[in-house]
Amino acid sequence: MIDLRSDTVTKPTPGMLKAMIEADVGDDVFSEDPTANAFEKRMAELFGMEAGLFVPSGTMSNQLCLNVLTRPGDEVIIDETGHVFNYESGAAAHLSSIQLRPLKGNHGKLTPELIKTAIRSKNDWDPHTRVIAIENTTNKGGGAVYTREELLAVSNLATENGFYLHLDGARIWNAMAATGIEPEFFGSIADTLSICFSKGLGAPVGSMMLAGGDVIRRARRMRKMWGGGMRQIGLLAAAAEYAVDHHQKxxxxxxxxxxxxxxxxxxxxxxxxxxxxxxxxxxxxxxxxxxxxxxxxxxxxxxxxxxxxxxxxxxxxxxxxxxxxxxxxxxxxxxxx
Ligand SMILES: Cc1ncc(COP(=O)(O)O)c(C=O)c1O
Structure with missing residues (x-):
């Protein structure tokens, strides 16, 4: 079959399998996996963030980001086509006791003008607007890409209002290929960034949350609580790193x-x-x-x-x-x- 159902259906290549077999590994719950540690550091540097956390899925990465940025009762502004809103099993409500505020954007993209219409007041009875969550590229929005100017505008609005900006970059690699925007730009505009290796890059497993060091320390504990503490994950990190090095182009x-x-x-x-x-x-x-x-x-x-x-x-x-x-x-x- 010519499988166009998703870019997640790819199978590991012989080169990727070889990289996995040859990976130096250790117990990552003890922070002792050299391959995962080095890969987290490399990705954090690439995207201009302080630290990274390798996780099994984009869903876990998105949810960890939202969890560490919010408190119960907070609200997250998001496009109505957003993956976090449509395809994460209601996890934001269940895991973090927060609510999502879906807006009708353009091909999954939000603008400052639209976001402004949804900012809550500070009354006791209002949910607190805490996070703006954007997706780049958009999935249900049809693979649309934000321009640098559009991203800056949303980021400036977040900063002016004291909101956090979360970027679901499951397909950030596609966004970079389409626009030529350099990776560190994304780290400069977002408080938390989620990137995936298992979409168009073709790794069998793996996403990474990127953020400030303190945020990652809190997320690491939460990852363990949610059952995402893994052991010899250098095998998976090696596949992901191989995908970055060989499939991105x-x-x-x-x-x-x-x-x-x-x-x-x-x-x-x-x-x-x-x-x-x-x-x-x-x-x-x-x-x-x-x-x-x-x-x-x-x-x-x-x-x-x-x-x-x-x-x-x-x-x-x-x-x-x-x-x-x-x-x-x-x-x-x-x-x-
Ligand atoms: C935009 C976006 N975010 C997050 C995810 C979640 O990734 P995962 O399937 O690894 O949980 C996907 C999955 O396709 C996605 O398209």
Whole structure:
């Protein structure tokens, strides 16, 4: 199958497996895993943050960030398409006793003007606005990327109002590939940053929370409390580091293929999409007649996997294990409609 369901479906490459086998390991609950320690330090330096914490998933990373930034009863402003709001099982309410304030942004992106409409007063009966949580690139927003200016504007608003800024950078690598923004910029605007190695980079497991040293110390304790204290994780850190070193450069090809697919879809009478909205590796497109499920069935019969993102919307996500030959087959499958 040509698997465009997600960029999380990639399998470890022989080079990655070799890096895992050769990793020097130790017990990370004792902070003794040399590979994980060095990787955390390297990523923190890369993104201009004081410290890093390797965690099993982007969900745990996002939730740790929100947990350490908030107190019960606080509110987090977020786009209504945000992963934290839609796909983390209500964890913010359960784990941190906080509520989320979803706003209708543009392709998953928030602006200062929009955020201002949601800032609470300081009355006893108001939840306290504490965090602005943004996603870059957006997932349910269709892979949209913030520009440097847009990020600065949101960050300035957060600073002016004494709010924290959390950046869900599950696909920060795609954002950097698309914009050329240097990694340390993200550390300069966000209080907490979550990055993933298991999306387009292709590691089997692993995300990292990046923040100030004190924040990471508190998150480390919370990670243990939530059952995320792991032992010889150098195996996983080595896979993640291999992905950073070897797979990052392939993201631009994913973006090129996604764009090519979007252009072909836009020319097809059965679908609608504005290819200009496709900025990275995610393609969201509409089905004009019938349902997404029916169209997915036709793709499936041609050996192509995609996922529904609403009754009449489909998501196709490109990754490095879909090459140009696969893309040609996907384009040809459009003739089946
Ligand atoms: C934007 C975004 N944030 C967070 C996550 C959560 O990552 P994980 O599946 O590793 O928990 C995802 C997963 O796809 C995502 O797309």
């Amino acid at each position: 392939m993201l631009e090809d994913d973006h090129r293929r996604a764009k090519r697919f979007a252009e072909a879809v836009s020319e097809h009478p059965s679908f609608n999409i504005d290819p200009e909205t496709v900025e990275t590796n995610i393609v969201l497109f509409g089905v004009i007649e019938g349902t997404a499920d029916e169209a997915l069935q036709t793709f499936s019969e041609a050996g192509i996997g995609m996922v529904p993102f609403g009754p009449k919307t489909i998501r196709a996500t490109f990754h490095f294990q879909v090459d140009d030959e696969d893309l040609d087959k996907v384009l040809k499958a459009l003739d089946n409609f």
